Amino acid sequence: MSERKNSERAKGFSLLKIVPSKSRGKLVTVLIPVVFFAVCALLVNLGVLRSHFAGLLVPLCYYIIMAVSLNFTVGILGELSLGHAGFMCIGAYVGGLFTLLTQDSITSAWIRFPIAILLGGLIAALAGFLIGVPILRLRGDYLAIVTLAFGEIVRNLVQNIYLSRDKAGLHFSFTNAIEPERLDPATNVDIMKGPMALNGISPDATLLISVILVVITIIVILNMVDSRAGRAIMSIRDNRIAAESTGINITKYKLIVFSLSAFFAGIAGVLFAHYSTVSPPKFDYNMSILILVFVVLGGVGNIRGSIIATAILYILPEVLRGFQSYRMLIYAIVLIVMMLLNNNERFNAWKKNTTERFTAWRKGLFRKKSGKEAE
Amino acid sequence: MFISYLLSGISLGAIYALIALGYTMVYGIAKMLNFAHGDVIMVGGYIAFTISVTLGADGWIALLGSIIFCTLLGITIERVAYKPLRGASKLSVLITAIGVSYLLQNVALLIFGSASRNFQALIVVPSVEIGSVTIPGNTILTIGVSVVIMIVLTLFINKSSAGSAMLAVSEDKGAAQLMGVNVNKTISLTFAIGSGLAAVAGILMCTQYPNIGPYTGQMPGIKAFIAAVFGGIGSIPGAMLGGIAIGVIENLSKAYISTQLSDAITFAILIIMLLVKPTGILGKKLNEKV
Numbered sequence: 001m002s003e004r005k006n007s008e009r010a011k012g013f014s015l016l017k018i019v020p021s022k023s024r025g026k027l028v029t030v031l032i033p034v035v036f037f038a039v040c041a042l043l044v045n046l047g048v049l050r051s052h053f054a055g056l057l058v059p060l061c062y063y064i065i066m067a068v069s070l071n072f073t074v075g076i077l078g079e080l081s082l083g084h085a086g087f088m089c090i091g092a093y094v095g096g097l098f099t100l101l102t103q104d105s106i107t108s109a110w111i112r113f114p115i116a117i118l119l120g121g122l123i124a125a126l127a128g129f130l131i132g133v134p135i136l137r138l139r140g141d142y143l144a145i146v147t148l149a150f151g152e153i154v155r156n157l158v159q160n161i162y163l164s165r166d167k168a169g170l171h172f173s174f175t176n177a178i179e180p181e182r183l184d185p186a187t188n189v190d191i192m193k194g195p196m197a198l199n200g201i202s203p204d205a206t207l208l209i210s211v212i213l214v215v216i217t218i219i220v221i222l223n224m225v226d227s228r229a230g231r232a233i234m235s236i237r238d239n240r241i242a243a244e245s246t247g248i249n250i251t252k253y254k255l256i257v258f259s260l261s262a263f264f265a266g267i268a269g270v271l272f273a274h275y276s277t278v279s280p281p282k283f284d285y286n287m288s289i290l291i292l293v294f295v296v297l298g299g300v301g302n303i304r305g306s307i308i309a310t311a312i313l314y315i316l317p318e319v320l321r322g323f324q325s326y327r328m329l330i331y332a333i334v335l336i337v338m339m340l341l342n343n344n345e346r347f348n349a350w351k352k353n354t355t356e357r358f359t360a361w362r363k364g365l366f367r368k369k370s371g372k373e374a375e
Numbered sequence: 376m377f378i379s380y381l382l383s384g385i386s387l388g389a390i391y392a393l394i395a396l397g398y399t400m401v402y403g404i405a406k407m408l409n410f411a412h413g414d415v416i417m418v419g420g421y422i423a424f425t426i427s428v429t430l431g432a433d434g435w436i437a438l439l440g441s442i443i444f445c446t447l448l449g450i451t452i453e454r455v456a457y458k459p460l461r462g463a464s465k466l467s468v469l470i471t472a473i474g475v476s477y478l479l480q481n482v483a484l485l486i487f488g489s490a491s492r493n494f495q496a497l498i499v500v501p502s503v504e505i506g507s508v509t510i511p512g513n514t515i516l517t518i519g520v521s522v523v524i525m526i527v528l529t530l531f532i533n534k535s536s537a538g539s540a541m542l543a544v545s546e547d548k549g550a551a552q553l554m555g556v557n558v559n560k561t562i563s564l565t566f567a568i569g570s571g572l573a574a575v576a577g578i579l580m581c582t583q584y585p586n587i588g589p590y591t592g593q594m595p596g597i598k599a600f601i602a603a604v605f606g607g608i609g610s611i612p613g614a615m616l617g618g619i620a621i622g623v624i625e626n627l628s629k630a631y632i633s634t635q636l637s638d639a640i641t642f643a644i645l646i647i648m649l650l651v652k653p654t655g656i657l658g659k660k661l662n663e664k665v
Contacts (some may be wrong), residue, residue, distance in 0.1 A: 080469055085448075136652050140465045141408040142649060145600060148641035156639040177631050285593070289473060296470055329481040335474030336456055343463040 026222045027212040029304040030215055034062060036311065037211045053319070058275045060314050062268040065217045067294040067306040069264035072221050074292070076230065077257045078237030082288050083151030087124045087262040089283035091269025093158055095120030096201045100191055102164075103202050112202040115116030116334055117213070117270045124266025125259045127154075133260040136243050136251060139240075151241035159280040163192040172319035189217050205274035213271065217264050222303060224260065233257055295330045381623060385582065386514040388622020389521035393576035394599030395606070395614035396528065397569030403545040403609035404565045407465075411452060412573060413596010414479035415532035419445045419574030420581040422584045422589060424494055434497030442574045449570025450563050458559075483589040494581040501539050513583045520579060524572065524605075525615055532611065533635030534639060541565060545609065594638070598625070601645040607658025616656060 019027050037057060044054040066088060073081045095116040106112040135146045162173040166184040170191075173179075177194065192198065224230050233253050235243040244250055272278065294313055298305030313334075317327040341347045388568050394416060401409045422444045456475050500512035532538035542549040544561045552558050578660035580595060581587050598621060606617025621641060629637045648655070 031487045067586070074466070078466065080466055081475075135646065138649055138653065141402075141469060142653065143605070144469055145597075145604070146646055146649060147407070148597065149645050153642050155640075156636065160633075160635050175635055207587035221600070244561075281619065289477060292470065292473070325485070328477065329485065332474050332481055336471055339463075339467045339471040339474065340459055343460050343467055 006353060025304075026219075026226070029222060029307070031219050033214050033307055033311075034211065034305065037061075037207065041207060042137070051097070056315055056318055057207050058205055058210045058271065060311060061207070061214050062271040062275070063291070064214050064307050065264050065268040065271070066291045066312045067298070067310045068221055068303055069268070070291050071259045071295045071306045072224070072264075072365030073257055073261045073352065075303075076225055076237065077233050077254065079254070080292075081147045081258075081261070082144050082285070082292070083147035083149075083154075084111060084261075084265050084291055085283040085285070085287035086147075086154035087128060087265035088269035088272065089151075089154050089158060089280070090127050091120035091124040091266025092121065092278045092283070093198070093269075093275040094123045094266070095270030096198050096273035097202050098326070099204065099274065100198065111200065111205045111211065113274065116204075116328075117267055118273070120273075121263045121266040121268035121352055124269065125263035128259045128262025129255060130254045136254040136258065148285060148288070151283070153286065155280050155283055158283075159195045161192050162189055162194055164190050195280055197277045197310075199277070201273055201278070203274055205271045208226070210271055213267055218303065218307070218374055219265070220260075221264075229253065272325075283329055290331070290345065293335055296332065297334050347367070376630075380497055382508075382510060384623035384626030385619055386517040386622070387626055388602075388619035389517050390576050390580050390583070390618075391595065391602045391616025391622050392615045393521055393572050393579070394595060395603040395610065395618045396525075397572050398600050398603040399606075399608055399611060399614040400565050400569050400647065402603070405453075405461075405562055406542060407457065407458065407468045408472060408600070409457075409566075409569070410469070410596075411475035411479055412569065413592040413594075413599065414476050414483075415445050415448060415570045415573040416577035416595060417589065417592030418448060418479060418481060419577030419586070420587045421487060423497060423578050423581070424492060424575070424587055427497055428492075428495065437497055438575075441578060442571050445570040445574035445577075446567045449566040449573075452570075453563055453566040458562075476596075480589050480593070487589065488652060489557065489589065491586045491591070491649060494587045496582045496584045496585070497578060498582070512626070517579045517583060520575065524575065527532045528568075528572075529611065537561070582629055597640055598627065601641060604645060604655055605648050607655030609658070610655070610657045611658070613657035614657055 040053070040057055041051065044051065044057075066084060069089040070084050071080060085273075098116045098119050101111060103111060103194075106115075109354060117262045130152050135139075135143060138146060147323030153304050160175045162176070162178050164171045164178050164183055168184060171178050171182055225234075225302065232243070232286045233256075235246075235248060236250055236253060240250065270281075272282075294310040295306050298307070313331070318328075394412065397415075398409065398410050401407065401412070419441045423437040423441040426432050426440045427434055430442075452475055455466065456471050496513070498516060500516045503510045503515060504510045532541060540551070540556045540561045541564070543554065543556050544558055548558055551561075576595075577592070581591075597617065602615070602621040603614050603619035605621060606613030606615070621644070624644060625637050625641050628640045632640065640655055
């Protein structure tokens, strides 16, 4: 009798036990951001946290999406992409323009915003695919520098677009402002003014939608990693030549990774556009590096790590005032120190040792507890 | 008009070539992309600025001080950040290099502030008039200095024993070590020369475009890398050729196509180049060992 009770209690001890042990890790990874954002939202509503803090939650969501999707390229495929901000830029402008152009005709944000998200993501994925076809023949340093060049080209081109709308329709101009004669002054609305910010996008990116998108991103990427395709991708990372000789189509899988990663970066861009003001300089090289720092601190190839590192590195400097001016300096040091430590034999041995001891300690604790309960 | 655009393009290209030499030498020997190289230019500019303006010293002392500082900086960076990673994955080395680049930028930002400073020319050369074309003194200075440096560097690499050691290490590190070449010393020397050249490039650049800020080195650094790839990475004549080519292309596209789009055009050239001939104009094709 008591034995049965015990086993039932053990089942109830952790909800996670319902899930097959294989998926437990994934579930934890998905639950971390959900619980975190739920607790934060609650604390903000109760007035425990300042409203300044509430303003950080949606940006944190799109940075998490960026970090997770970049980690898919850097950690799972093993190629460094320095143009991730370029895809975000495409998503932000496509999604933002869609909302700007349709917010008079489609009034419900519940219809308009999902379309904007899909559209932004798909166009970014298309860009990822198109740029991927030629450049994925390259590897390593060359690929990194070309993705950097791609990001700069996107920013440079967007910075030169002029778009206006009047009763005659849309007017478009490249590199030079639109001549005033072409526009009807009474009904003209400037939509894109070169390097200036996009104005008047309805702020549709609520915390709920953002968290849902974070969860979708994490689930898709985690399942992708855990699939046949994911194993093929990781085999390319671990030994390209061996993978190729076992018949894995490298170009195909690289394109899948690149497009999927760009798709989620595009979605993050749409969220960005519907939360804060969008202007081309925001999507520069530094943005790509910022995301890379999140990925590196969390552990290259570790999705859960990316989520946690993004939260820590994004929120800490915002909360600790006075720390702001040293923020970038600390990011730089994080990059160098993490790389040096990861490649240091003594540190790795110490890390392995500590992890083993911790696991043993945790197991021992659990056994003691269940033993007590049995008595 | 065309001649003067061409001349200023060559002078810009000569600066790119000096920076590209550092990239290409380090790439040839350490097989790594030294992302921080562009920021050493900025450091060189700031040191020269500090010595000549803040301390009020002579231009030549500023030049010398800046070169020495950057040389030491290059060696330090290699020892502290890159040497422990020899043999690590390319990804780790690249991320570390990005980290060093970021570190230099942000240290400069903290010390000198984000506002850009007005850089006064250390060495003034009078301009020359040939027929209807006026050649500015800066252009003469830049091209002259670059040509001298390139000749000296070529002689150094081909004639001196340290230069042969460099060539040997870039060919085959293991074999060079077995032949008694001190690989660590050679790599340090390469970083020292590359960073010294970056200091010269930084001063020449600040003389031509008299402004210096924490991010001054970033764009020229990336473009010089493009130049190195264009000419064939690892090849020293390639870096010179590539630098001049990129400088001329950039200036002509600024003049005849669009000022705002000139960066995009330069980057597009890199992408096209890598697709058509990934080894660059003068690069050697390396066969992959399994």
